[in-house]
Amino acid sequence: MTKSSLSSYDLLFQQFDSHTTLLTPNRRLSAYLHQVFKDRQREQPSSCWSTPDILPLTSWLERLWQQSVCQTFKPAPTLLSASQTDTVWETILKHDKENEALLQLSETADMAQSAWRLIKEWQLNFKDASFLTTPDTAAMQRWATHFTQTCHEKQWLDAACLPERLAEKMLSGDIHLPEKILLTGFTELPPQHQQLFSRCREMGTTVTSVNQTLPHSNHRRLNLADQESEILTLARWAKATLTQHPEASIGCVIQTLDKTRDRVWQIFSEVFETTDSRLFNMTAGKSLSRYPLIHTALVLLNLHQRSLSTQTVSYLLSSPFIGEAEQEQMARSMLDHHIRKTNINQIDLSEPNDAIKTYCPKLAKRLQDFFICLHQTDSLQSFQAWAKTFHDCLTLLGFPGERSLNSAEYQTVEQWLTLLNELMTLDHVAGAVNFKQALHHLNKLAAKRSFQPKTPDAPVQVLGLLEAAALPFDYLWVTGMDDMSWPEQARPNPFIPKRLQRDLNMPHGSAERELAFCQQLTAQFKQSAPHVIFSHTDKQDELALEASALILDLPTQRLMDLALPPFQSINDIVYDSKQLESLLDNTVPISVTDSKTPGGVNLLKLQALCPFKAFAESRLHAKALHAPLPGLRPKDRGNTLHKCLELLWNTLQDQATLLQMEDETLNQLIERCILNALAEETPPHHLNTHYLMLEKSRLHQLLSRWLALEKKRPAFKVLANEAAIQYTLGHLTLSVKIDRIDEIDSGKKLIIDYKSGKNNQLHHWFGARPEEPQLPFYALTDTHQVAGITYAQVHTANCVFKGISQETLDIDGIKPLSDVNMAESLSWPEQLTAWKTVLTHLSDQIYQGVADVDPKDPGQTCTHCHLKSLCRINEAFP
Template sequence: MDLKGRDVPILLSSQQELLLWNQVLRDTDNQLLNPRGLARQLQKTRTLIIQYQIPLEELKQTAHQGTEQFIDWLEAFERLLRQQRRICEYELADWLLTQPIRISRLVVLYEFPELTPLQQRFLEVALNGVEPVFFFEQKSHEHLFVSDYADAQEQYQAAISWAKTQLEQNSHQKIAIIAPQLSDDLVQIESLLQQTFHPDMWSTFQQRQSPGYNISASHSATSFQIISDALSLLTLNHQEIPVEAIDRVLHSPYFLLPKHTDFLQAGMIDRHIRARKNPTIRLTELIEITEQAGCTVLHDALSQLSNTVPKYSKRQILRTLWEWLHLFQQQLILAGWPGNHELDTYEYQQASLWQDIMNECASLESVIQKPIGLEAALQYLQQTAQQTQFHLQTIDSPLQVLGVLESRGLLFDKIWICGMDHNHWPPSPNPDPFIPVPLQKQKNIPQCSAEKELNYARQITAEWLSHCNEIWVSYAHTDNDSTQLLSPLFQQGENQLSLLASTPSEVFVETETIADHSLIHLDWNTPLPGGTHFLKDYIGCPFKAWAKHIMRSEAPPDPVIGLDYQDRGILLHDIMEQLWRQIRDQQTLLEYDPEKLFQLVAGLVGRRVNRYSVLSRRYISPIHRDLEVKRLCKILMLWLEIEKQRPPFKVIFNESSQQYDIGTLTLNIRFDRIDKLADGSLMVVDYKTGETNVNAWLNNGQVNDPQVPIYSLVFQQEVKVAAFASLKTGHMELIGVKDNNINEIETIKPVTQAFSKEIPSPENFQQLIELWHSILSRVAEDIPSQPIVARPASPTVCRQCDQQPFCRMELENPNHG
């Protein structure tokens, strides 16, 4: 058709259309919680209206409250299209009908079970009365097998193992695995395919090649590391850079920056960043950290990159979107993206996709039509990448992994259809939210009703049965703890399949094992690193204690907004120390006027929070600071009420340090608090902001938490009470054990009651002291001579341990814990 000289409208891409919809929503309602999601739904609804030829007047006549709002948005969108002389991609056929278009040749429609009203109208006009030819291929199925599996993963593994076996027997067969939930379960299915068909890629660093299978589902561009890493680098333009983005850049293989930084240096930089515990960092701070870590090349490269980053000021810098994209591309080139290694077939396609994303984003310039700021430009690029779907090109393969729609019209020798349970087949209806349901039923719009979905599923099922010689149908009999049955659209097969092996293919790699349980050389005459914390971890697992306290292996802290649990614990200990330095004893506490006591507490808390923020180099926003001060004041005032209810006492040791020898070990000890009671005996107090368990002091002849027992051993006969001060919100109390004749608050139990289940049970506190000394001395004597092995005392120790990547206990014994 010759369009020369005609008034041809501008064709909008899908991304440009979404931008227009967002403009409509922004102009009509700024209070929407998810305007982008709503814009995608509006785009989908208008597509249905065009495809099913629903006039606006007919829509208005059947409108309900939700539809009326949609009509307002739709009319505003239509006005924008007319003003800018634009049409959307799905309107092209509708516009062509207004032109003198004719098709004189024969048209054959291959496997078109039904046409939309727009498609029917287009063919009627284009063919000028000539009837199209509908062509359908058929095979008669000879065998139908049905099987059920415990869950979806077992089902997918069985199907994939079956396909591999079939192809090993006859590589010329055409095999299909059909999964109705392919898009939702894509990552899981791809992982199982990889393990089954290419297990060697899980254990080597060889380049990936096209796999021996084709998957019809596409990925969002941001799911590819080479794309997401490029976007992460561009976040360096932000004033506050997310720590996760920095982590990806440091460890990415697609930049030249980290090439000069070995894994140890990158890890040290990452640890410096995470030690700040802030979720964001500024580029100037990052450059300073690289300098401190001695990464000269990385420091210089980041400094050079920072010269291209726009300087922030009160007056926002405005440029065209194209100019911003040009800057972003320069920054990627400066950083050496996509690296200097040879790209494999996957990476090459993904790197080429980046230019398509940049071009698509640049096309938004014609819709925006005004200068924008840096943040807006980065957001447009991020959204374009997220909304760009890409299907990796692979070699032709006899195995196809398909969704339901992609399987229509294709012939195979054998098919395995997954997910054929009664909950998912027929699918549940999903009517459009903006078109009245009666109108959707009248127009026969897909997914509008249960009846429509039943007919659709029947039609698809009949096609499968007529397109294949041998069909295998499976379903998972449980899903989220609910029982599932076979879809009623399938009769029981000729044979009931036995459960196929569902374990992934084993990967056999030659490995060299070296058993090295020798100790790191330590000077046993010096204090043991970690003190009582080492003892506690050693009792739980020897390897954990050595890894954490001797080899200093620690998981980097997670960035948080405000203060985390560790910060709050440190801060509360500090405030309690300062508070009792001023109050000193219970008598002084009782003499305080309540208002003056609150003023003392509030002033002290405010000063110590500010001090902690400075010393720890943690930024605490005014809002979070005020909330933390209020929280701490509430905790302290409630706790002081408990202290008032106790018999008289005086605080004599407050966050004091001392050394203590037990067995062959010397421990550095720091008491939280030691109280002197009215009779002259001592009480050990240990502050806790988390869970407390007195039974951990003595349980089946073992001491699982030695901290308080060790504190008690330091003073031997003088100590008559040991207690946890539980400062946990909603659960504040003094809990512990005391000698039988000591007068103390009732939540502290006598020895005979606290450990009554122990055999033999200590009869008084002195016997408890002697028992603690005996048990802990044996542990201390063993430490220098025992091998360093991962020997967790219970599964809970492993579940709560951050050393798993180091000790690999989970890999060696996956059933542990």
């Protein structure tokens, strides 16, 4: 701690002695002043000293209560904790008959409790007629009446009423007060606290306000492009300042720290090239429920719902905080892949299915034990009993895992145990509850409790606005000083009459109040360090910003004058280092035993699109994880449609039968085929009844439209459905299934490939790298008999054939080869030869293991490719 930091509170400690209590607005300032006192004492000859009485105002009030409650109050009321008070308010709103339409009960209860604190702090009479002017304020009057009656009947006392109750009892002399009270760091004191300290003065205690003083302070203002560059420049400035002044204390105040905490931490870690908390420390905690360990615990307890989303199950399968997570890590990954592949959106884990038992037997056993424990638990219990049940259930699931916890995780586990203890205290204000209600309160406690793992003191402190107020530094930077953010907009509480809030100058009650408060806080920041920078941004999203009027009088600081050293982001460093080592390994030949390569003609398609993509997906099996979707995925719909058409033509056999069939008989046939196809292609638990009904109707209409088109064709008969064949190209033998082979009136064959999509282009069959080589490949399997190839586009928007033929076939959508521009005036035999040459070349590339990162069209091929991080295509471009 530097001398300037110590001297800023000289006047304060000159008035301090063993009979003095020093009160602050928050714990951070109290901790800081304890450290200042200790450092001052170390400069004295004495080697020991008494611990100073320095604490936050709220803690002092609670201490007065604890010291005097038994002597002063008969009978002694129970002082409610914050969580107990939350529960009482939520219960009152829940049982209010006029709140039946209230959608967000917990959030409304929080706002009502906030209004109650303001009512008490500013000594409003909630029974006043002004509270009847709006439905919201009338509701607050009703709730407040109920709350005060409940507290009186139950002998409860909440923190909002504590100062006035203490002030009342001070006159009896039973409350011991110090000789002197010093107040520091308070921007303002509400009337309730002013009355309390007036009573202290009446009882002979001296109460004095003392704030830090800095004789000289250098202030500047700086504008930056946007918030990202503002925080980045702030971090660079903090590092440079620390490098030049290793003993200095540096404050970095970020107005939106509660919303941008994670990004701020990321930027500071990148600039300081470390996450070492000995260099910088972020004081703002985040809610316990956002810590992975606590979040996992809460998600695990949600297993009681039995049916969980696939995303939730996937999260749990990858969590390290469950028993045997490391032992079954690969097995749980495979189980996750299996679940995604089957497109199951909701999973019931109360009865582990065969897949869970097969892949992860230890997890299955833990789940079984978990649900047995729940089954043996009473449906209604006290909060204390539920806390034990929660702990026991998590223990059965192996929480928090077997691996060693780091310091932050260990502290988080301690916070979890504290949270369960806090849950037990709700028994004082609520009766027995069920599992869902108990878990709701636990989730709320975790969400409202802010936590920051303890770390060593650091020279650079990253703080929010209010916690930074009154803290002295050697160097200070305050961000967010633009005209839209500073002063802040008024946010009057909806449960207190706006006129009262405005007339009494209550917090956030009016624009005038916000201006005055921000003026005071700005002046306080100017006195917080010898060197202060206020910064603002030029824009927020698309909104242009200017400097706040509260800092316009300050001289401008130029960015270049800060002389910050150059900075490279981690991404830039990695990119620049790409020239350090270069190794081209782009051929991985297939061994002789692998000549029958699985994957079929899709291999040729992938090789044409990008050789590396073909290698990664077919040889490395680097395929994207499936994303579960409600209902049927596009692929599932396509498979179901294929199956319907296969079953239809297995029955019909030829066009003559189709033409002779009565409409009613045909509709019945279509209905049977749809039912059989859905039963075969979709899991029985996968779709609900209403969805199935809609899907059947859609398929029936689509198939009817398609068969109407088939009736208009020249006579044909179906030779094969889903015909399985093998064909050798070069060194590879590929196995494929042809959707359908028709015999046309010439006696030759028309090969049909069903498509449920509508982006089917003939030009994808041509060129040195055809994007859709499937039908050209099929044509090669019987070159003497195939007279044409075509897509059968069975799509709601347009049912049509799209194909080419050796000669005119009188089928709409199928053109003679001579009419197709891409054919380059080749005859049918010549085109077949050209296709064989192209596809054999692709086959040879696959056999030789050609795996170049060479997308045919980066703008198209790479757009939806999942392999960018593996092939590192982006590093090929500056």
